[in-house]
Amino acid sequence: MSSKLVLTASPAKQSLKGTVRVPGDKSMSHRAVMFSSLANGTSHVTGLLEGEDVMATLAAFRAMGVEADGPNNGTLTVQGVGMRGLKEPEQDLDMGNSGTAMRLMTGILAAQNFASKLVGDESLSGRPMRRVTVPLTSMGARCATDENGCPPIHIRGVEKLEPITYKLPMASAQIKSAVLLAGLYADGETSVTEPAPTRDHTERMLKAYGYDCETEKLNEQASTIRLSGGGELTATNIDIPSDISSAAFFMVAASIVSGSKLTLEHVCVNPTRTGIIDILKSMGADIRLVNPRAVGGEPVADIEVRYVGLKGCEIDPNLVPLAIDEFPVICIAAACAKGQTVVSGAEELRHKESDRISAMVEGMRNIGVEVEERRDGMVITSGTIKGGEVESHHDHRIAMSFAIAGAVSEGDIIIDGAETVATSFPNFVELANVAGLNIES
Ligand code: S3P
Numbered sequence: 001m002s003s004k005l006v007l008t009a010s011p012a013k014q015s016l017k018g019t020v021r022v023p024g025d026k027s028m029s030h031r032a033v034m035f036s037s038l039a040n041g042t043s044h045v046t047g048l049l050e051g052e053d054v055m056a057t058l059a060a061f062r063a064m065g066v067e068a069d070g071p072n073n074g075t076l077t078v079q080g081v082g083m084r085g086l087k088e089p090e091q092d093l094d095m096g097n098s099g100t101a102m103r104l105m106t107g108i109l110a111a112q113n114f115a116s117k118l119v120g121d122e123s124l125s126g127r128p129m130r131r132v133t134v135p136l137t138s139m140g141a142r143c144a145t146d147e148n149g150c151p152p153i154h155i156r157g158v159e160k161l162e163p164i165t166y167k168l169p170m171a172s173a174q175i176k177s178a179v180l181l182a183g184l185y186a187d188g189e190t191s192v193t194e195p196a197p198t199r200d201h202t203e204r205m206l207k208a209y210g211y212d213c214e215t216e217k218l219n220e221q222a223s224t225i226r227l228s229g230g231g232e233l234t235a236t237n238i239d240i241p242s243d244i245s246s247a248a249f250f251m252v253a254a255s256i257v258s259g260s261k262l263t264l265e266h267v268c269v270n271p272t273r274t275g276i277i278d279i280l281k282s283m284g285a286d287i288r289l290v291n292p293r294a295v296g297g298e299p300v301a302d303i304e305v306r307y308v309g310l311k312g313c314e315i316d317p318n319l320v321p322l323a324i325d326e327f328p329v330i331c332i333a334a335a336c337a338k339g340q341t342v343v344s345g346a347e348e349l350r351h352k353e354s355d356r357i358s359a360m361v362e363g364m365r366n367i368g369v370e371v372e373e374r375r376d377g378m379v380i381t382s383g384t385i386k387g388g389e390v391e392s393h394h395d396h397r398i399a400m401s402f403a404i405a406g407a408v409s410e411g412d413i414i415i416d417g418a419e420t421v422a423t424s425f426p427n428f429v430e431l432a433n434v435a436g437l438n439i440e441s
Pocket of ligand 1: 026027028100171172173174175177198199324325348
């Protein structure tokens with residue numbers, strides 16, 4: 001992790017204008033590194049996010065003998081070693097701040113015939129991991145968390161795994177993916193049923209690497225995903241579009257800074273990720289998707305956002321898994337929206353890089369916003385954002401959300417612990433200032 005960074009976000013001097021291209025999708029970037037490493041042959045990845053989280057995944061595969069050239073301007077060439085080609089790492093694998101890296105890697109490593117240990121930073125070391133070790137153990141894996149259910153994760157080698165029929169206890173793409181990735185190595189068919197749609201990049205990208213994976217819709221919400229173990233991944237070329245979770249900061253900024261008209265270019269608009277657009281639209285935002293196209297097996301579009309005054313709303317709890325990473329910045333939109341906004345059914349936010357309900361409530365109160373904390377969400381009442389000092393709690397999205405709030409604040413917002421922004425969006429400050437925001441580090 002980079003050394004300590006403080007950001008000062010000052011009121012925007014102008015409206016936001018022009019076109020911004022945010023970095024590549026984080027979820028897809030992790031999976032591109034993982035699947036390219038396990039494939040037979042050489043894969044070329046473009047649009048890779050060069051944030052610390054993805055670099056942690058890449059470093060882990062290099063430590064297990066994978067050779068990769070790059071990343072260089074988002075381009076990475078990976079010499080895949082095949083499903084059984086990884087070597088025992090000599091050191092602990094450090095997943096930094098990344099829950100996705102740790103949980104998906106646990107699924108892969110639980111199926112190897114060698115031992116490994118996954119560690120993380122202060123934030124990751126406090127996050128729940130039994131949600132992956134429990135289903136993996138029932139597949140015959142030998143993996144364990146610390147006594148408190150958190151990292152490090154100790155994994156011992158196994159000869160083979162048993163397939164599993166698993167019903168996810170909560171809507172989580174990370175748990176789904178960990179079980180499916182272990183299922184690649186199991187003797188037979190593994191199936192995972194999700195109670196509500198979660199991001200489906202694992203399923204789409206497995207297919208892109210030539211691996212069969214089938215999704216059956218059970219009703220409006222639930223689906224079952226099935227794959228059979230024992231197959232191979234085939235190297236491919238993959239182009240990763242921009243991350244809607246990073247674009248979200250700019251969608252909110254353009255929706256709250258008077259007179260703005262901003263275009264976000266080449267954004268992945270996979271329907272399991274676009275809850276942010278639905279939520280902002282239900283607050284009255286003017287957001288249009290233009291130039292729809294397909295890139296790397298994913299729907300992509302340019303997103304045009306024009307300023308209109310937002311109004312508060314009750315956010316549909318069904319949209320929570322489809323906008324799970326965007327709630328910190330949705331809170332800032334809500335603070336600027338006329339009336340009250342109610343967030344409910346969002347208890348999972350307490351298990352992200354920080355407890356995002358308490359981190360946002362604390363930060364919003366520090367800058368003068370009226371907010372009531374609830375177990376599974378909060379109620380935000382619009383008012384004047386006065387400014388003040390906030391803490392990121394080792395969470396990139398908390399830091400960037402308050403940087404956006406600074407644009408419409410009376411005074412400056414000082415953000416402590418902003419070095420964590422480098423995990424997902426290394427050029428955030430630069431792009432924000434180009435678009436017309438006023439952020440100094
Ligand atoms: C991710 C899944 C989500 C999300 C995370 C990335 C993924 O987590 O919050 O940032 O790439 O699979 P959960 O599956 O725990 O909801």
